[in-house]
Amino acid sequence: MRKKQTNRQKIFICLLVFLMLVVYICFIKSASIFRQVTTKKTQLKERTELDINSWFDDIYATCEGNVVAYGHEFFILKNVRLEQTNSLLFAVPCRSVDSKPYFFYSGYEGTPMTEWMLSITRRKDSEELIKVEYTFTVAIKRTEAHNIYHTLTEWFNIFVLSKHFKFNPQKVDVIFLDDRPPGAMDETWHTLYRRVYYAKNLPEPTVFKTLILSPIGYESPLRLPFLKKVEGIEEFSDYFLQGFGINERKKLNCARLRVVIIWRHDYNSHPERAEAGGTIFRKIQNEAEVLQQLKDSLPGHEIIDILLENMGMKQQLQLMAHTDVLIGMHGAGNAHALFLPSHAVLLELFPLDSPYDKIQYFRAFCLWRNLTYVSWQNEDKNNDLPNYYTFVPPTVIDTYIKSIYKGLCS
Template sequence: MHIPTLREILKSYLILITIGSASMIVITVKYMRKDLTGTVIDVKSWLKAAYFGCGINFIGYGERFAVLRYAHIDPNTKTFSIPCTERKPDYYFVQGGVKGNILTVKEWMKENILNDWMENMTVYSYYYIKKNRMSVIKTPTFAVNRVEAHNLYHAMCEWYSLFLISYLLNFDPKQVAILFMDDRPPNILDETWDTLFGEITRYNTIPSDNVYKALIWNIYGYESLMNIPTLTRLPYVTEFRNFILDSFKLPQHKSLNCNRLRITVILRRDYRSHPELTSGIVLRKFYNNSEVLGVVQSVFYGHEVRGIYLEYFSMKEQIEMITQTDILVGMHGAGMSHILFLPKHAACFEIFPKYVNYYTFFKAFSRWRRTKYVSWKNQDSDNEFPEFKTKIPIHVLVSHLKTLKRRVCI
């Protein structure tokens, strides 16, 4: 397989180079993917063009994930080792997409942690397993380094990648084991990991004599296909949705009743959502919660309208409410990831404050699921208030809600 040179890599990105002072030249790269609008990624082609190293003990797929056979992990250094009688594999994983960070070239080359794992990987002889009476773990195990473990959207990207790889490799995702390679503290999403997958362990708790018959390096969080909103289609998104619903034992379908629509408004409040936060300040809140709910009720008089704070509910309760929702309304935020679980006939109204960029992640969710979508971004500073609260003008609400009502009940 051809490993791209730095020149080739840089040519495939839009580059912004800045030069520092004469006494210290600093080259920084602001990277972003080329426009992928209209792109459909053939994930099965990853299997056809697999890279093999050390016999079949290292298999790289699509420069996004890899399978290591009889892999050993040093829990003290987080170093991976595989049996090999030849030189260590030379493989590179894609990176540098939607985060938009400004990094030095050196930092950029290492942004995908799988490249760090690759660089530090060592090899050993098969005799080492017998000599040290290593314990062979036969359950397929995914090594996962979570990027924002507390955030529903980023967790969803990682769950999707795990499901996608399991699907491609003919694993049952409910039976695979998960090995967290990070040091993130416990959070409210841990229970969902337990529900979706098999045994969950952390790298610093595994015995040093474990050898994994099949250890899979999961796609790095920011490189998940779900994190590329310009894709025309997301492979197996319906199957992924059904996997989540089945895991929670929830129905996959809801009938549309235009005489009794269900409208859900996601509300946001200040609270400390995870232990790594030093404060409980939450961005992107409605300034006029009561007024928003009142307007929604007036537009949908006689229908069921509810305003919810997601953090008061378990993940199963959250998903169940969304599967029974016909129209979803909310500020841009991780909670809008629930668009994935809306019925196919449903619609979403996403709202952006003036101080937030117009991100299209959840618009992409709607496109991939073929649900209806509208959005509005505030441009008037008079609608922005302290504590990150935004006033939503009544006419904006009424106009967009009526549009969605017509589109849902044509």
């Protein structure tokens, strides 16, 4: 009897929670200024051309200019009160609303823009302002915050915004609209921008004079590997290095090449990696043999092997800006092709089962920067080993590195 009563209580509590959730959602929707904001799927990844200026076309402005959307990609809020309790809440002064339907483009991974715009409410003119933030602020929802490639897509988006709206990235604030745990990329966020903090850590509701809701990294041009070119990529590369005090890159010296090979090891650097047990895909099984072969094939040259997780970002960038040949199994570390000297070569290695035709991001980086890109993919099933290891034949390394040297120095 007592067990049945307990079950009834559990059912009652579940129903009560459900009803409260429904009421809350209905309240938020009814309070929202915008009712007809939707998402439209795009097939951006297959595109070969993209005019980044299209981000700033088709301007939709309402609420006396306090809400301005651009190119169906992102929007800006003026005089907006932001607070985060259980969810993000935006409130802007608004006497008149353009009620026409509006949509945001979304790739395969979705976009938060629709949800954010639907959460905008009216701010009362008479409300007391507790805190006003006058600094130009960029709000962003990070995706894979521990991954340098995915984070580069977010940094590039902010750079694109800075060029169009003519603000200095180093003098803006960045506010995270997510709850990602601390990670290795945090150092770089704090280096590139004036101040970086979480919306969830705001001590009180804050009014921002200008708040840009930046496109997420998944919607970045750097995520479109079939583009023939990306405007501003070289300028972004220089800006990024200069942010760390690096103003020069290595000149080609065929008497002393620097070859850097990136290893990939299992590791736990943050809670999200721990969920996967720290397992890393695409690892080289015979590291010592590969390293020795590089030294034998290029005697008298500088051969360096590294684990990126053991290096700070500035140390990584200083090394990459002075590297002639970068070698690595496919992985986020190869995004450092963005910072190599203009004559450099990227040699990217793939295991047997990698869908090479679908993961050409770093080939694209080299194309956009006019670097040389070379790839090798294992074709022998006996060389693909348990725990995501690949045996790379020393003869492959010898053949490829000698060919690369000849291409650079003949």
